[in-house]
Amino acid sequence: MEWNDQLEAYNKNTGIFYTIANDNSNLYLTIKATDQNIIRKIVLGGITFTINTMGGNKNGAAISFPAYYGTDPLFFITTNNRPESDVTKNKIQMDSMNARNKQLKDRFKKIGVRGIQTIKDCLYSPNSNLFESIL
Structure with a gap:
């Protein structure tokens, strides 16, 4: 799906823009x-999307990303999000950000699943056959 950087909603309590969409077989x-602090919170603690068809805030099906084992969330972002005005420093900073993005991509390997009756509450790899079969 193409979003064209136009997300439909903003949650002022969390500081997150979002869009929810669906097709015949998937929910997106x-x-x-x-905000760098919000991004840091997402990286460290993940974000959970909960669907509760019965109303209320508890006992819904939930997908969390990223999800971690043990001490993985101790990985911490320490980069400045503003580019340097000096061209050389900016190049070094961009190289550092690209390296950090690769590290984040390498760490974001698990999705937490909870409350789906046909699936055990657990962490799953996004490319596992089990996970693909439920989505």
């Missing part, structure tokens, strides 16, 4: 955070 959630 796209989020965008621009």
